[in-house]
Amino acid sequence: MMNSSFEQLATLLKAAADPIRLITLKVLQDSSYGVLELSEICGMKQSGMSHHLKVLASAGWLETRKEGNSIFYRRSLLTGAHQALLAQTWLALEQLELPLEVRQRAEKVHQGRIEAAREFFNKHAHQFKKHQDLIAEFESYDATVRQLLQSAQYQHQRLAIEIGPGAGEFLSTLSRSFDQVLAIDISADMLAKAQQRCEQQRLENVTLIQGEISGLDQATPAADTIIYNMVLHHVPDPARELRLSAERLAPSGCLLITELCQHDQTWAKENCGDLWLGFEENELVHWARSSHLVHRQTIYVGLRNGFQIQCLLFQKPEAA
Structure with missing residues (x-):
């Protein structure tokens, strides 16, 4: 029987072996987003984005956090058996630049949040x-x-x-x-x-x-x-x-x-x-x-x- 540690590592590696998922991990470098926001940023349908997020979260790359009725995704903290792999992956992703259109859509989402806060406090x-x-x-x-x-x-x-x-x-x-x-x-x-x-x-x-x-x-x-x-x-x-x-x-x-x-x-x-x-x-x-x-x-x-x-x-x- 396959050793469970090897199975866990294989699951972790397979989950990230997709360009969209790596882009998602890069987008979440210093932010936390909901599925609708990530769908907009990555330019894909919500159903497809939800699938990618489910795979990444199940494997241990992402964590979820409930904010009222909304669920936000963020990178997992560096704990557990594979924290060295996560740390090296984060380091590798830091060296990569997101595609221009992804950066532009992420900035649009960011500005939308800023505008909502500004509108509340002005009001x-x-x-x-x-x-x-x-x-x-x-x-x-x-x-x-x-x-x-x-x-x-x-x-x-x-x-x-x-x-x-x-x-x-x-x-x-x-x-x-x-x-x-x-x-x-x-x-x-x-x-x-x-x-x-x-x-x-x-x-x-x-x-x-x-x-x-x-x-x-x-x-x-x-x-x-x-x-x-x-x-x-x-x-x-x-x-x-x-x-x-x-x-x-x-x-x-x-x-x-x-x-x-x-x-x-x-x-x-x-x-x-x-x-x-x-x-x-x-x-x-x-x-x-x-x-x-x-x-x-x-x-x-x-x-x-x-x-x-x-x-x-x-x-x-x-x-x-």
Whole structure:
């Protein structure tokens, strides 16, 4: 009888031995997509895409994650007997470039997610505090984030970047701690609220920018810290976002993430504009490590409404 280990390896290898499936694995390099999105990106019918995804997931290349009524696919984490093979395959795929039409369709899906988030926050900017407080008041994690910020070992404190500053509650802390602060948001209406707070508190070293970190001017200096306070569950591609942030960090610079732990409260999607129902800590750590960041510490904050917040600190290694 064939040894089960050989059978498992054969299944794993056969599952990936198809150009469309390899393209799918490449597309999922730093993103998570549903079957309809992957059908659009790969330019094929849903039935065909579903078959490819089923084969890849059954063999162990992909994992599924339920977000409300939707199922999203992502690459499997590097665990188990064949993690070395998966790691080498991911490395080989990193050297390949997706066909132009696939890249264009993936960007279209990404922009669709961005537009949905922008539309929500522009529409509900006047109710931001109300929506925020449905899950977690800023005051419930503010002290913990400040504690992590103070514990970070910086070479310099020249530039801090906050992505999605909301109404600007944390900008005063950053303004006191760093020479310059950039606050970046996709929503003009939310930036207007942050601008109002900056003017009230006379935060003259804070610059507000509408857009994404991917669109930041290349002449912008490397950041000593980048902050995401309760933002990643609104971001279309969290893994991609963390990779782009890691590239923007100076050597020994820190990435600070405050985020919901994974939950099953699907009402948050409609009422709070959430794309993702929180994250497991190992997901965030895996994405950060894949971007060559070192995990320094995690602090958890429990809330009376049953939600739990995780505050994570990562650091970019010093230049050799």
